[in-house]
Amino acid sequence: MEAVLAHLRAAIERGEYAVGDRLPSEAELCRTLEISRPVLREALRALQTMGLTVSKTGKGTFVVASTVEDPTFGDYAASDLLEVRRHVEIPVAGYAARRRTPENLDHLAHLLDRMERETDTTAWVAMDTLFHLAVAEAAQNPVFRRVIEEIRDALARQSAFLNELGGRREQSNREHRAIVEALIAGSEQDATEAMAHHLHRVATTLTDIVRPARPASRQADA
16 A cells, blocks of 8 residues: 555655645556555545645546645644644653552553554554543543543544554554553653653654655755
């Protein structure tokens, strides 16, 4: 899927498909690229998330931008989502380290164990959002949980995107483990630092996907 996405994205960025153009039909793309329809549809969904295309029922997929600016996950742009997460989830982790109950820790440890054993991306993504909800619950403030609930769908979409295109799952498990260990230790500083590192890695992976490194010569001209 990554190869198909890279091919279609490059074609759009080169202008082979201009803004306003309709991409070839799924059947034609599958035949030309020699891929299955499920693989193509994953790549087309990723293009839409990146903001390069829009799908119109019964009409096809149309190019709406020639460069990636800010991916959207559900109702929220990635930049807006990350900004809010930094201001909410980092202090939430600190509160959770001070206020967590034995039940909170048991729930988080059990959830993390399941995530580390899980091999299905869809199931893992569902547990990823549950993990962040559980940290918010451990802060013992229902408003924090409500905020995470509000962005839960966007978190799931972002998580799936990063796992499909950035291979984030194993790294994310390690970052989650560091957060849980800080909560168990009751260290507010370690918990906020672990969550900050986790969100930094999310942002870095997203940037790597959205804006791949250019050749050195082009970077020098920028």
